[in-house]
Amino acid sequence: MAIPTLEDRYSRQILFQEIGAEGQGKLSQARVVIVGCGATGSVLASLLARAGVGTIRIVDRDYVEPSNLQRQSLFDENDARESVPKAIAAARQIARFNSEIVVEAQVADLIPQNVDVLLGAADLILDGTDNFETRYLINDYAVKNSLPWIYAAAVGGYPVTMNVLPSETACLACVFPEAPRGAIETCETAGILNTAVNLVASIAATEALKFFVGARGKMRRTLLSWDVWANEHAEVAAASPRAGCRVCGERDFAHLAGEGRPHITLCGRNSVQIHERGRPVDFAEISARLQPLGGVRHNSFVLKFWREPYEITLFPDGRAIVKGTTDTAVARSLYARYIGS
Ligand SMILES: [Zn+2]
Numbered sequence: 195m196a197i198p199t200l201e202d203r204y205s206r207q208i209l210f211q212e213i214g215a216e217g218q219g220k221l222s223q224a225r226v227v228i229v230g231c232g233a234t235g236s237v238l239a240s241l242l243a244r245a246g247v248g249t250i251r252i253v254d255r256d257y258v259e260p261s262n263l264q265r266q267s268l269f270d271e272n273d274a275r276e277s278v279p280k281a282i283a284a285a286r287q288i289a290r291f292n293s294e295i296v297v298e299a300q301v302a303d304l305i306p307q308n309v310d311v312l313l314g315a316a317d318l319i320l321d322g323t324d325n326f327e328t329r330y331l332i333n334d335y336a337v338k339n340s341l342p343w344i345y346a347a348a349v350g351g352y353p354v355t356m357n358v359l360p361s362e363t364a365c366l367a368c369v370f371p372e373a374p375r376g377a378i379e380t381c382e383t384a385g386i387l388n389t390a391v392n393l394v395a396s397i398a399a400t401e402a403l404k405f406f407v408g409a410r411g412k413m414r415r416t417l418l419s420w421d422v423w424a425n426e427h428a429e430v431a432a433a434s435p436r437a438g439c440r441v442c443g444e445r446d447f448a449h450l451a452g453e454g455r456p457h458i459t460l461c462g463r464n465s466v467q468i469h470e471r472g473r474p475v476d477f478a479e480i481s482a483r484l485q486p487l488g489g490v491r492h493n494s495f496v497l498k499f500w501r502e503p504y505e506i507t508l509f510p511d512g513r514a515i516v517k518g519t520t521d522t523a524v525a526r527s528l529y530a531r532y533i534g535s
Contacts, residue, residue, distance in 0.1 A: 203294075204246050217407035218246060222295075224406040225249040227316040229304055229332060231280040232256070233265040233386065234346050235322020237395030238402075239297075240268055243288045245403060249296045250288070253312050254280040254322075255303035255467065256515070257496055257507060265388035277507065279495050301495065301509060303469055304328055306452035309335050318405055319343035320398060326373035327449070333358065333366040334450040337442045342405060346398040350384040353394030354419035356432055357401050360442065363415050368436035390422050465517040466525035475512050475533070484532060504528055 201208070204218050213221075224247045228235050231254040239252055258266070258273040258280055266280070273283040281299035288297050304312055304323075313319055313335055321344060323329055329345060336343040337360045345366055346355040358365050397418065404412045415433035420426065435442045477492040484490045488501035497508040504518035506528065514533060516525035 203292075207245060212409060212412075213403070213407055220407050221246045221403070222248040225251070225315060225317050226320060226402060226406075227251045227253060227313055227318075228320045228322050229253045229313075229328065230322035230324060231266075231268070231284045232262065232322060232324060233267075233388065233391040234348060234395045234398075235280075235320075236266045236268040236284065237392050238320050238322055238346070238399050239284055239288060241395065241399040242402060243292050243295055243297065245399075246292070246295065247402075247406065249298070251298040251300060251312070251316065252281045252284050253300045253302055253304055254284070255301070255513070256280050258283050265386060265391050267388075276493060277496050277498060278493075279509070282495060302511070303467065303513060304331060305469065306331065306450055309450065313341070316341065318402055320402060321346045322395075326370070329366055330373075330449040333441060334447040336360055337365050338445070338447055338450065344398045344401055346394045348390040348394045349386060351387045351390050351423040352419065352421055353390045353397075354417065355394050355398050355401075356417040357413050357415070359410070359413065361435075364417075364432035364435055365439060365442040367441040368439045369417055369430070369432055371440065387422065390420075393420065393422060463517060464520055465515050466519060466522050467513070467515050468525055468529045469513040473512050474510060475508060477508075477510070480508070480533065487532070499532060501532075506532060508533060 207213055208215050208218050226242060226247055228238050228250065231239060231252050235252070235254065239250060243250055257277045258269045260274045262269055263271065263274060268284045268287045269280070279301040281301050285297040285299040300312055302308060302312060309331060319332055319336055319341060321329060321332060332343055336358060340360045342359050344355065344357050356369065357363060401413050416429040417432045418429050437443065440446045477497045480497060481490050481492050484499050488499055490497070490499045492498065499506045504516060507515045514529055516528055519525055
């Protein structure tokens with residue numbers, strides 16, 4: 195079967211007058227970065243890829259696990275069995291339904307050292323992350339470089355989103371000078387409804403479409419939240435920056451400067467990420483060395499090593515996720531013992 199023509203593929207969207215043929219053309223030129231490709235990121239990537247956004251870069255530090263499949267809609271059981279990195283699995287799946295756009299998979303943790311490389315050249319940044327540390331980093335970068343971004347989060351049945359248009363609207367730090375208490379309640383403690391995820395991602399993706407077709411005036415200027423189970427929603431004004439905001443007012447980019455972020459405990463899992471080493475590792479060599487010490491297997495993307503009660507997942511750049519502890523000292527010592535210092 196022939197690949198559909200552009201007019202065919204996007205005909206229903208072109209019929210939507212606010213987009214039209216001209217808007218569709220703009221979408222094909224648009225470049226978006228989605229940071230984090232878990233539940234929210236999956237839906238964002240899927241919707242924008244189907245809508246014809248020309249270049250989508252997906253940045254994710256994690257790999258697919260069975261517990262992701264309830265809500266992370268770009269992944270399947272095979273990805274979980276093979277521990278495929280989410281960015282790679284997402285790009286593969288998108289290529290099956292839209293091979294005409296460019297999808298760049300970046301298996302990486304967004305940190306101050308790589309933020310220019312990973313976020314540069316984008317028109318818009320979308321939040322698919324699960325933590326405020328990374329969101330504050332995105333916010334710093336976006337405000338500093340006058341790059342719009344969209345905050346989107348969901349925990350339990352409670353989705354929340356806000357557009358950040360630097361120098362026009364409030365930034366994330368205007369609204370949340372400190373990470374909100376609710377942020378401590380993660381997917382692990384509160385669980386999550388896949389419907390809450392889809393709702394927040396749908397709203398954020400719509401705002402992205404408005405931005406790309408040039409309907410900036412139609413973009414929402416509030417912090418919008420729901421409780422989908424209680425049928426409640428709320429909007430808080432965010433149309434202008436807060437006087438004295440440390441980030442957009444004083445232009446103090448502490449997160450960009452990398453203050454206090456050596457280790458991160460991941461959402462939804464009893465695990466710690468180690469990314470101090472930052473140099474390539476040889477999977478074949480490490481695999482051979484670890485063979486007598488426990489279970490080990492690798493493919494081109496990840497190496498997994500099991501030794502009760504721990505599991506270490508190693509990426510080609512030396513980054514690792516150590517499962518079975520939330521103690522960074524324990525994780526660091528396991529890394530030193532099995533992978534190297
Ligand atoms: Zn601000």
